[in-house]
Amino acid sequence: MNTIEGRITSADLGFFGSKEMKYGYITLVTNDEQQMHLKVDAYGSYETLQIGDVVEVEYAPLENTKILVARTIHKIDELHTQPGRVAHAST
Numbered sequence: 149m150n151t152i153e154g155r156i157t158s159a160d161l162g163f164f165g166s167k168e169m170k171y172g173y174i175t176l177v178t179n180d181e182q183q184m185h186l187k188v189d190a191y192g193s194y195e196t197l198q199i200g201d202v203v204e205v206e207y208a209p210l211e212n213t214k215i216l217v218a219r220t221i222h223k224i225d226e227l228h229t230q231p232g233r234v235a236h237a238s239t
Contacts (some may be wrong), residue, residue: 149219153204154178159197161188170197174218176205186218194221202226 155174161172169190173179174197177186184209188197206220 149206149208151185151204151206152176152184153202153224154182154184155198155202156199157183159199161197164190170194176203180221183218184217188218188221192217192219192221194218196221 155175157177158175159172161170161174163169164171168172174186174233177185178184184207186205187210188194201223204222204224205218207216207218209215210217210218
């Protein structure tokens with residue numbers, strides 16, 4: 149599992165099923181202006197998906213694709229990651 153911090157700059161989300169689970173994509177921008185496009189689905193846990201919020205995201209690739217899936221999104225007060233660096237963690 150990898151971790152990145154950034155500001156949510158766009159969200160293309162919909163609802164699915166009787167429980168109205170959110171799914172779709174969000175885009176983050178990091179301190180060094182790196183953009184990441186992440187899939188959001190019912191298998192993750194999310195504190196926020198609001199545009200403008202600063203978040204820390206744990207993500208992983210979807211099977212053998214280049215699609216990155218957000219597994220947890222935690223709202224944070226400010227970006228802590230140094231410019232030019234993406235924090236990585238292994239599980």
